[in-house]
Amino acid sequence: MTHFGILCPAAIGHLNPMCALGRELQRRGHRVTLFHIPDVQTKVQKAGLEFHTIGEAEFPLGSFEAIYQKLGEMSGLSALRFTIAWLEKETLLLFREVPDALSKVGIEALLVDQVTPGGGTIADFAKIPFVTVCNALLINIEDGVPPYFTHWGNDQGWWYRLRNRAGNFLLDRLSLKISDLVVNQRRRWNLPPYVKAEDAAGKLAHICQLPAEFDFPREQLPQCFHYTGPLQDPSGLEPISSSISFPFEKLSHRPLIFAALGTLQNRKEEIFQTIAEACIGLDVQLVISLGQPERKESVPNLPGSPLVVAYAPQQQLISRSILTITHAGMNAVLGALSSGVPLVAIPITNEQPGIAARIAYTGTGEFVPLSGLTVSKLRDNINRVLTEDSYKKNALRLQQAIRSAGGVTHAADIIEKVVFTKKPVLAQTN
Structure with missing residues (x-):
């Protein structure tokens, strides 16, 4: 049995698939604990996972509702900037509190949401394996694929690649503070620097809840990248659900x-x-x-x-x-x-x-x-x-x-293989 920890944003769109994956691992005899602020606790525990509170002083119970409300009134680039600013605060919180929490709880492996940029660094510092999970649209950058925050089509040719490159440059600038946080934290913890941005996702396994057929064609995904399809509970129930009854x-x-x-x-x-x-x-x-x-x-x-x-x-x-x-x-x-x-x-x-x-x-x-x-x-x-x-x-x-993609069962198979072998699980051999 392995005790897994989960690091992901507090949004339902990230919590639901992560909790479905956690429940599948629980069904296989593992322990699963999700780490987050107090506002998330009730939702996660209703989903049947263990929970460990972090950020209680900075984000007391009820504080996240104001963040939800403000973001809900925004759109476009302003909402993207707001989201990135929140991820920056979350990254600082994770670096400050999660390493001690992992040790206290006894976590042996981590499941890290792809948009939790500090998760891999925390796992490296704790000397435990981690798997990256793409719950939203994968953010892997290629010149031939439009940036994830645009509605551009999959057009080919030098002009479109140049356009994509410019869009990704803008995203890099917007996310620069988060990147700097990760770089500086790795230096403080005497961890080797990342050679390229993609290194943050690790080398063991990347799980994406898209089926490959729903993505644009890609040429530069790592060999340990797996399109597993949706991370949904086999029962069809949503792990994080409301108690409100529907008529x-x-x-x-x-x-x-x-x-x-x-x-x-x-x-x-x-x-x-x-x-x-x-x-x-x-x-x-x-x-x-x-x-x-x-x-x-x-x-x-x-x-x-x-x-x-x-x-x-x-x-x-x-x-x-x-x-x-x-x-x-x-x-x-x-x-x-x-x-x-x-x-x-x-x-x-x-x-x-x-x-x-x-x-x-x-x-x-x-x-x-x-x-x-x-x-x-x-x-x-x-x-x-x-x-x-x-x-x-x-x-x-x-x-x-x-x-045909396998969904949460296939994803859990990959994770268990990572933990058992401590080696990369390649897409063509799993």
């Missing part, structure tokens, strides 16, 4: 469209207004989840009388749907494709534009950039996806790819 009795016999903007970028109610207006006249039932389980005020009355709830069991609603309207969050998109449901995306910030670009690339749906969102544009895309057979066929094709 299933209000669902009609009409075809269902499920719309949600995740649990972070969901405070722009004008987007929900646009979605509701765009669906007027369609012979469907529109269900809108505001993604705000702690919401105290009443839900808004939107045009067309959709069923609007503060929070919904996302996967259960998606599996009943003929279409999902989404912000292009990774878990929502993979949830839809796992059920063979096509999508219309309204990407808001961070990696969402890059995920939306892959929806278009795979023909599993369409997207409307937030800057160009209008009722007519959204309605046209909804009608196109609902009436053209190719979108449903491509969604079913991706559903089959996801089933």
Whole structure:
């Protein structure tokens, strides 16, 4: 038995897949402890994992709600900057408190989210193996692949590669403070410097919850990189879920469209207004989840009388749907494709534009950039996806790819092999 530790952001989109992976490892007899601030404790313990509190003095219980609310009102580059600034604070916290916590709890191996940049350095300092897990869109940089925060297509040619390089340079500048933190911490701990940025992910195994068929073609992934497909609980339940009950009795016999903007970028109610207006006249039932389980005020009355709830069991609603309207969050998109449901995306910030670009690339749906969102544009895309057979066929094709990828079971197999052999697990030999 191995005692695993988990380091990941506090967002549901990262906690859900990490908890699903942790539960799979628990089923195999291992212990799993997730380290984070007090606001995360109840969610993680409800998911059945052990929890160790860090950052209690700096982030007392209830402090994260203000961060959620501020981020939920932002979009585009400003939201990306805000997210990076939070990751900087989180990196400082992890360096300060996690090494002692790992020793105290007795952690023997780490699972590190790819967007937790200090995790690999902490594992190196603790002299324990670690596996990198890409819960969001993978951030591996190649000139032939657009930066993850853009909705650029997979165009080829020298001009497009130059464009991609410029976008990645911008991202490097925005993330420079975090990079410097890692460099300086490795120096303080007498660890060898990284030769290149990709070294931070380690050399044992990188697990990505995309199926390979949903990504742009890549040429420079490390040999230990594995596309495992979604890290979802085999039961179909969401590990981090709300106690709010959903009124299933209000669902009609009409075809269902499920719309949600995740649990972070969901405070722009004008987007929900646009979605509701765009669906007027369609012979469907529109269900809108505001993604705000702690919401105290009443839900808004939107045009067309959709069923609007503060929070919904996302996967259960998606599996009943003929279409999902989404912000292009990774878990929502993979949830839809796992059920063979096509999508219309309204990407808001961070990696969402890059995920939306892959929806278009795979023909599993369409997207409307937030800057160009209008009722007519959204309605046209909804009608196109609902009436053209190719979108449903491509969604079913991706559903089959996801089933073949292995998911959380395959990911856990890789992790166990890393811990047993202490050697890299290569994609072509596992």
